[in-house]
Amino acid sequence: MAKNCHNDYKMKFSGDEEFPDLSLHNNHMAKVLTKDIYNKLRGKSTPSGFTVDDIIQTGVDNPGHPFIMTVGCVAGDEESYEVFKDLLDPIISDRHSGYKPTDKHRTDLNFENLKGGDDLDPAYVLSSRVRTGRSIKGFTLPPHNSRGERRTIEKLSIEALATLSGEFKGKYYPLNGMTDKEQDQLINDHFLFDKPVSPLLTCAGMARDWPDARGIWHNDAKTFLVWVNEEDHLRVISMQQGGNMKEVFRRFCTGLLKIEETFKKHNHGFMWNEHLGYVLTCPSNLGTGLRGGVHVKLPKLSTHAKFEEILTRLRLQKRGTGGVDTASVGGVFDISNADRLGSSEVDQVQMVVDGVKLMVAMEKKLEKSESIDDMIPAQK
Amino acid sequence: TYWFLPHSTAYPDLRQHNNCMASHLTPAIYAKLCDKSTPNGYTLDQAIQTGVDNPGHPFIKTVGMVAGDEETYEVFADLLDPIIRERHNGYDCRTMTHPTDLDSSKLHSGRFDERYVLSSRVRTGRSIRGLSLPPACTRAERREVERVTVDALAGLSGDLAGKYYSLTQMTDAEQQQLIDDHFLFDKPVSPLLTCAGMARDWPDARGIWHNNEKTFLVWINEEDHTRVISMEKGGNMKRVFDRFCRGLKEVERMIQEKGWEFMWNEKLGYILTCPSNLGTGLRAGVHVNLPRLSKDPRFSKILDNLRLQKRGTGGVDTAAVGSTFDISNLDRLGQSEVQLVQTVVDGVNYLIECEKKLEKGQDIKVPAPPKGN
Numbered sequence: 001m002a003k004n005c006h007n008d009y010k011m012k013f014s015g016d017e018e019f020p021d022l023s024l025h026n027n028h029m030a031k032v033l034t035k036d037i038y039n040k041l042r043g044k045s046t047p048s049g050f051t052v053d054d055i056i057q058t059g060v061d062n063p064g065h066p067f068i069m070t071v072g073c074v075a076g077d078e079e080s081y082e083v084f085k086d087l088l089d090p091i092i093s094d095r096h097s098g099y100k101p102t103d104k105h106r107t108d109l110n111f112e113n114l115k116g117g118d119d120l121d122p123a124y125v126l127s128s129r130v131r132t133g134r135s136i137k138g139f140t141l142p143p144h145n146s147r148g149e150r151r152t153i154e155k156l157s158i159e160a161l162a163t164l165s166g167e168f169k170g171k172y173y174p175l176n177g178m179t180d181k182e183q184d185q186l187i188n189d190h191f192l193f194d195k196p197v198s199p200l201l202t203c204a205g206m207a208r209d210w211p212d213a214r215g216i217w218h219n220d221a222k223t224f225l226v227w228v229n230e231e232d233h234l235r236v237i238s239m240q241q242g243g244n245m246k247e248v249f250r251r252f253c254t255g256l257l258k259i260e261e262t263f264k265k266h267n268h269g270f271m272w273n274e275h276l277g278y279v280l281t282c283p284s285n286l287g288t289g290l291r292g293g294v295h296v297k298l299p300k301l302s303t304h305a306k307f308e309e310i311l312t313r314l315r316l317q318k319r320g321t322g323g324v325d326t327a328s329v330g331g332v333f334d335i336s337n338a339d340r341l342g343s344s345e346v347d348q349v350q351m352v353v354d355g356v357k358l359m360v361a362m363e364k365k366l367e368k369s370e371s372i373d374d375m376i377p378a379q380k
Numbered sequence: 381t382y383w384f385l386p387h388s389t390a391y392p393d394l395r396q397h398n399n400c401m402a403s404h405l406t407p408a409i410y411a412k413l414c415d416k417s418t419p420n421g422y423t424l425d426q427a428i429q430t431g432v433d434n435p436g437h438p439f440i441k442t443v444g445m446v447a448g449d450e451e452t453y454e455v456f457a458d459l460l461d462p463i464i465r466e467r468h469n470g471y472d473c474r475t476m477t478h479p480t481d482l483d484s485s486k487l488h489s490g491r492f493d494e495r496y497v498l499s500s501r502v503r504t505g506r507s508i509r510g511l512s513l514p515p516a517c518t519r520a521e522r523r524e525v526e527r528v529t530v531d532a533l534a535g536l537s538g539d540l541a542g543k544y545y546s547l548t549q550m551t552d553a554e555q556q557q558l559i560d561d562h563f564l565f566d567k568p569v570s571p572l573l574t575c576a577g578m579a580r581d582w583p584d585a586r587g588i589w590h591n592n593e594k595t596f597l598v599w600i601n602e603e604d605h606t607r608v609i610s611m612e613k614g615g616n617m618k619r620v621f622d623r624f625c626r627g628l629k630e631v632e633r634m635i636q637e638k639g640w641e642f643m644w645n646e647k648l649g650y651i652l653t654c655p656s657n658l659g660t661g662l663r664a665g666v667h668v669n670l671p672r673l674s675k676d677p678r679f680s681k682i683l684d685n686l687r688l689q690k691r692g693t694g695g696v697d698t699a700a701v702g703s704t705f706d707i708s709n710l711d712r713l714g715q716s717e718v719q720l721v722q723t724v725v726d727g728v729n730y731l732i733e734c735e736k737k738l739e740k741g742q743d744i745k746v747p748a749p750p751k752g753n
Contacts, residue, residue, distance in 0.1 A: 005417050005419075005420070005421030006417075006420060006421030006422065006516070007421070008421070009419075009420045009421050010518050010520075013518060013520035013521070014520075017519075017520035017523065017524075018518060018519050018520045019519075020519060020581065020584070021548065021581075021584050053518075057580060060580075060581055061579070061580060061581065061582065146390055146425070147389070147390045147391075147392060148389035148390040151389055152389065176393065202574070203580075207433070208429060208432070208433060208575075209392065209393075209429075209432050209433065210433065212392070212393050
């Protein structure tokens with residue numbers, strides 16, 4: 001098979017001759033990859049031709065940062081997680097709090113299981129959002145897929161999304177072909193995604209053939225959004241202004257399940273298994289692939305000595321309001337769940353709801369110059 | 381599974397593209413070549429990826445594809461032959477042969493008026509036969525290119541004796557010196573190169589070698605296996621070209637002693653990563669001050685007819701500073717090294733004559749284009 005030719009050629013060289021120089025690297029792949037593991041895996045490839053060098057290229061090219069630990073590898077298809085488990089299982093364990101190869105992941109998209117979440121104080125919680133990703137079974141993933149596959153994924157997505165109705169009725173805007181007016185509107189709505197510039201993504205080959213078969217779909221109300229062929233086959237986002245996370249999560253679960261139903265009808269399920277949950281390009285997004293979060297004003301709490309510890313105990317993480325790797329502006333933070341694998345969607349959104357409620361209460365106490373020492377939570 | 385969908389679903393969308401690949405890749409050629417690969421496993425999709433990802437500019441036509449190995453030029457000849465014809469003035473590699481001539485004694489009038497010419501430089505590239513090129517090479521192959529080349533350079537002596545600075549091992553002091561000398565090359569940022577996979581594993585097996593006199597420089601594993609540069613301040617292009625030819629022949633002799641050779645054939649000359657650098661891979665040029673001529677509306681036409689091109693003093697895609705230009709040969713394939721450097725010598729001498737005439741208030745003439753153009 002042509003796709004394996006190059007790897008056969010590479011086997012002429014020894015594992016030592018090919019082993020990457022990771023002496024300056026700080027990412028999960030560099031911490032796990034030994035010469036033994038490399039030698040064991042370098043002769044293998046998935047049925048579609050993805051190899052261990054393809055998996056690790058992004059981590060070799062991006063040594064990382066002393067303070068921020070990136071994953072340093074990607075999957076090229078569903079089988080990557082099986083064929084290269086000797087490398088990926090330990091990385092998954094490191095990234096997902098000791099998750100074992102024998103552990104089972106629970107999926108729960110029943111929004112009625114969420115308690116509360118409709119009463120986050122809108123004076124503090126400015127907006128609420130839940131996102132996840134989905135991969136369509138039978139296709140390879142963005143680091144590896146061909147133009148033909150990507151276009152078919154787009155076609156299937158357009159067909160599936162066109163069947164949505166009621167609150168989910170919407171429209172698809174292909175990146176290649178939108179009018180200037182549509183583009184401006186999408187930018188103003190903060191919906192438009194750009195060609196990736198982060199070398200974490202470009203070195204993994206995810207920007208190839210841009211903008212071919214990439215696009216954005218959203219419902220008329222602009223509260224449910226799908227990105228097609230960016231970092232994953234599909235990224236699904238539910239959002240709205242204010243603090244009603246319950247409503248955001250209801251719409252998220254309902255919309256996702258409707259989309260999945262339509263794909264299944266056409267014999268295309270989503271990639272999922274009971275060990276890894278939903279299978280996505282980056283190992284950090286396995287499980288639920290879910291990031292549920294709010295933009296919340298915490299000017300006093302964020303400067304409190306125990307802020308980081310509180311977040312850690314609540315199993316939450318902070319980001320700037322521009323998203324990953326941005327700084328906070330005016331004391332407003334993006335607070336979201338830290339976990340993805342080993343707990344369900346309901347569990348993770350519950351942690352956000354409960355945690356944010358507590359932090360807003362702490363903020364109010366600090367405003368009155370009262371102590372929050374007796375409110376510090378135990379480790380969840 | 382879907383990763384063997386039919387060809388029609390994989391033909392790239394080139395409607396907004398302006399590069400040589402887009403001009404010549406028809407759906408029929410794509411269908412014919414898309415399942416082929418070179419013996420090392422390099423495919424058409426890989427070769428054209430850079431051209432698909434970089435639509436180009438209406439005024440500047442890039443090549444839009446690269447070679448992953450020597451065999452690329454044969455296996456994908458249905459696409460590369462017309463691209464080579466377009467890029468190299470109708471050169472037909474199926475019927476023509478390319479002359480290689482590194483006998484610098486044939487160069488005449490190679491000393492410029494140093495009131496105008498500030499520096500002189502000749503560069504080319506060389507690939508080591510049997511090892512894949514930068515878009516496709518494995519880490520082991522790249523390290524082998526480094527080893528073979530550094531080994532050969534260590535054998536140079538006299539005015540060519542020098543030292544190698546590996547990008548991964550150089551000290552801060554060495555790095556600063558190389559920056560001050562304008563020798564240090566960076567990780568490529570141009571998407572033309574990164575989309576072709578040439579920055580993979582950076583800075584593994586990359587480095588710079590130069591002689592003690594800092595007049596002969598070799599880049600290892602940047603855009604080609606090796607880039608070889610001879611240069612000096614002032615207008616002595618003859619000496620620059622002498623050293624260029626001598627150094628190249630010495631390095632070639634050294635690698636041959638160890639059983640290696642450069643990629644070369646009589647149809648395409650020296651084989652390099654970018655089809656635009658086939659043949660001699662040679663760019664001979666000067667930094668020259670032409671305050672009056674550069675403002676004359678006939679300047680571009682004069683350059684065209686002399687088969688020269690202008691660049692800013694920062695190199696390709698930079699602007700001129702003041703009235704100092706980088707002037708070099710346009711052509712690479714179909715004429716020998718001696719012929720091309722002679723073209724630069726004759727052409728630059730003509731430009732200087734024009735500048736002198738304009739200084740004296742005399743008029744200048746646009747030279748006739750070369751025969752056959």
